[in-house]
Amino acid sequence: MPATDDAEPRFITRAGFANVRAEYEQLFGSERPKLVETISWAAGNGDRSENGDYIYGKKRLREIDRRLSWLARVMKAARVVDPSAQEDRGVVRFGATVELADEQDERRTVTIVGEDESDASAGRIGWNTPVARALRGARVGDERMVTLPAGERSYEILAITYPAG
Template sequence: MEQRPNYITPAGLAALRAEYEQLFATERPALVETIAWAAGNGDRSENGDYIYGRKRLREIDRRLGWLSKRMKAAKVVDPARQEDRGRVWFGATVTIVDENERERMVTLVGDDETNAGKGLVGWNSPVARALRGAGVGDLRRVTLPAGEKEYEVTLIVYPTD
């Protein structure tokens, strides 16, 4: 099975790298020190600092492994360098209007950068898949959990250098 590319913006990769560095260089060493101190206190079976510390250390190590894999698989795409600015591609900020004339603005970003509250939609989400390649004035139908919706693309904007 061929794996999809993990597209990500430069800012998204920087955020993943910053989280990795914070966990690896700051949080993990402090936690290891706490666990060592707690282990020296004797009975580990009822030692909350030791038990919680070991649990949190496993969580951090899992997250570090996941972040490492995502960064290795990342294909950085700078939306400011998009040549075809008349169509919706990775990194575009798109204004769409639904059948009820409700306007919504979404930015197509990497799946690791999504944040619905800020209008950041993952590249492989149903909305992003429906909008890919659309131009201003195009109608696109999206199947969402709440049912089908039709959107009209009214504006496409890309960041500048």
């Protein structure tokens, strides 16, 4: 889970916010009540020190409560941005899908999304990652240097698209 920083808004797409809300509602409305019922049943079975259902249930309940707390903070701090409303579609901003080529002409497509919805394996990179920071404000044909743990890399912007409104 990324840390929350209350000083900076947490940009997120509508879809990302909907996913956070759905997870919260599923945990709070379904999974947590079932778990409380299981723990209550297990507690009524006597010795709790060797009661696996009770011990596991309490541990899982703490995990769920931590996750619910984190999801609530994300929703409270979220600033929902609609990438399809981007007026200047020729510039890389939040929500842009960018096709890049590195020095070896290896191509890669990334979509810049909120930190809470990023998934690098699916090509969704967080707004504050080194690559996204380097791409902000770029236009097609621009070249940007990115400092990565493996060293510096140069990327050329081949295409910029935004979702349809």
